[in-house]
Amino acid sequence: xxxVRTAVITVVHRRHDHLALQEAGxxxxxxxxxxxxxxxxxxxxxxxxxPAAARVxxxxxxxxxxxxxxxRNLGARCALDLGAELxxxxxxxxxxxxxxxxxYVDAYRRVDGDALLAGPVTYLPPSPNRYRLESLESMTNPHxxxxxxxxxxxxxxxxxxxxxxxxxxxxxxxxxxIGGFDEVYVGYGAEDTDFAANAAAxxxxxIWVGGADAYHQYHPVSSPPIEHLEAIVxxxxxxxxxxxxxxxxxxxxxxxxxxxxxxxxxxIIVTNVNRGAV
Numbered sequence: 136x137x138x139v140r141t142a143v144i145t146v147v148h149r150r151h152d153h154l155a156l157q158e159a160g161x162x163x164x165x166x167x168x169x170x171x172x173x174x175x176x177x178x179x180x181x182x183x184x185x186p187a188a189a190r191v192x193x194x195x196x197x198x199x200x201x202x203x204x205x206x207r208n209l210g211a212r213c214a215l216d217l218g219a220e221l222x223x224x225x226x227x228x229x230x231x232x233x234x235x236x237x238x239y240v241d242a243y244r245r246v247d248g249d250a251l252l253a254g255p256v257t258y259l260p261p262s263p264n265r266y267r268l269e270s271l272e273s274m275t276n277p278h279x280x281x282x283x284x285x286x287x288x289x290x291x292x293x294x295x296x297x298x299x300x301x302x303x304x305x306x307x308x309x310x311x312x313i314g315g316f317d318e319v320y321v322g323y324g325a326e327d328t329d330f331a332a333n334a335a336a337x338x339x340x341x342i343w344v345g346g347a348d349a350y351h352q353y354h355p356v357s358s359p360p361i362e363h364l365e366a367i368v369x370x371x372x373x374x375x376x377x378x379x380x381x382x383x384x385x386x387x388x389x390x391x392x393x394x395x396x397x398x399x400x401x402x403i404i405v406t407n408v409n410r411g412a413v
Contacts, residue, residue, distance in 0.1 A: 139240050141221045142170035142214030143231075146194070146206040148178050150227050153352050156266060158186055160230040160350075163268055166237040168223065172213040174206040190217070200366055204316035204326040207300070211315060215307055222310055225349065226301040229256065232271060232348035234286070239304040242289055242344045249309035249339045251331065253292075254302045254347030255283040261353045271350050286346030295341050296382075298331035302349040309339055322366025325374045328382040332374075359389040368396060368405050375401075 143161060147154055154173075161167065171189040175181035182191045192213050194206040207224060214222055221243050225231060235254060242252050255277035259266060277283035281297055284290040292298075305313075313333050320326035331341065360367070367386060374382045381387060387403065390396045396403050 139220050139243060140170070140218050141168045141223060141236065141240060142172055142217065142219035143168040143223045143225055143236070144172045144174070144207065144210035144214055145225050145227050146174040146176055146203060146210060147181050147227045148176040148201055150354075151180065151184055152265075153228050153354075154181070154184065156268075156352065157225065157227060157230055160232075160268060160271075161236075163233055164231055164236050165233050166240060168236055170214050170217050170219055172210045172217075174210040174213075176201050176203075176206050198321065200322035202318070202321060203323070204320045205318045208315040208318065211310055215310075220307050221304055222307065223304045224300060224302070226351070228352050228354065229302055229349040230266065230268070230271060230352060231302075232275075232346075232350065235302070235347045235349055238286070238344050238347035241287075242342065242347070243304065243306060245289065246342060249306055249312060251295075251298060251309070251334050251339060251341045252304040252344050252347070253281075253298060253341060254304075254344050254349055255281065256299070256301050256349050256351050258351045259353050266350070266352065272348075274350065275348055277348070282343045284343050284345035288345035290343040290345070292341040292343055295331040295335040296328060298327060298334075298341055300327040300330070301351065302347070304344075304347075309334070312337055312339065319373055320370045322370065323360065323363035324367040324386070325370035325382045329374055329377070332378055359386040359393075359395075361390075361395060364390065364395055365405060368403055371403065 173185045173189050174192045177195045185191050192209045
């Protein structure tokens with residue numbers, strides 16, 4: 136174990152094969168977490184699929200939109216109730232590198248005060264078969280849109296908008312200061328940007344943790360994610376009303392260019408467009 140009571144929290148809706156490979160990655164970690172919390176978003180099968188030692192929390196949605204903010208908060212509450220000092224959030228698509236948990240724990244010990252700790256993520260290419268865990272580290276190629284410091288290096292990030300919820304860690308005290316994710320955000324988009332903006336307003340730094348690598352399993356996506364258009368626009372409005380700026384500018388610009396939305400003064404509206412889910 137880590138010497139720091141650590142929890143790994145994952146929210147899940149389907150993607151059962153991805154969850155299974157993530158669990159296998161956690162088993163091979165050089166340092167294992169003390170607590171495992173899995174939040175099932177309107178997915179009753181997760182209880183049977185999760186490891187026996189995991190705590191499974193149900194989080195159903197009456198609207199059909201994935202309650203990502205609420206699910207992460209429920210996972211954190213589960214971990215905190217079990218005495219977690221460090222919360223590690225890992226997207227269900229991500230396989231942890233063998234050193235990921237250990238690097239987060241080391242960063243937690245080294246940082247003076249509260250911080251958001253973020254690790255590099257490699258987007259894996261398609262694979263005809265199950266990814267081989269022993270080959271992961273040889274495939275390390277972090278996403279170029281985020282910093283990737285050398286292993287063991289901590290790099291303070293001045294732009295909190297670069298925070299992502301794919302893989303990050305936060306102390307229990309910092310989590311409580313930030314107040315978790317705002318559950319007014321429902322469905323896809325902006326809830327993590329809002330979380331980071333709250334951290335910035337509290338002078339909680341964002342720090343990239345070299346060597347805390349995770350590996351994102353391939354799945355088809357649309358770009359921009361047209362199937363999430365309504366949620367993205369609704370959440371963008373909420374964020375804009377709160378912070379006075381628009382989040383997700385790349386997606387909003389792309390939607391405007393393909394005619395999916397239109398800007399009306401200081402607002403955006405959804406136009407008629409065919410939406411094919413991926």
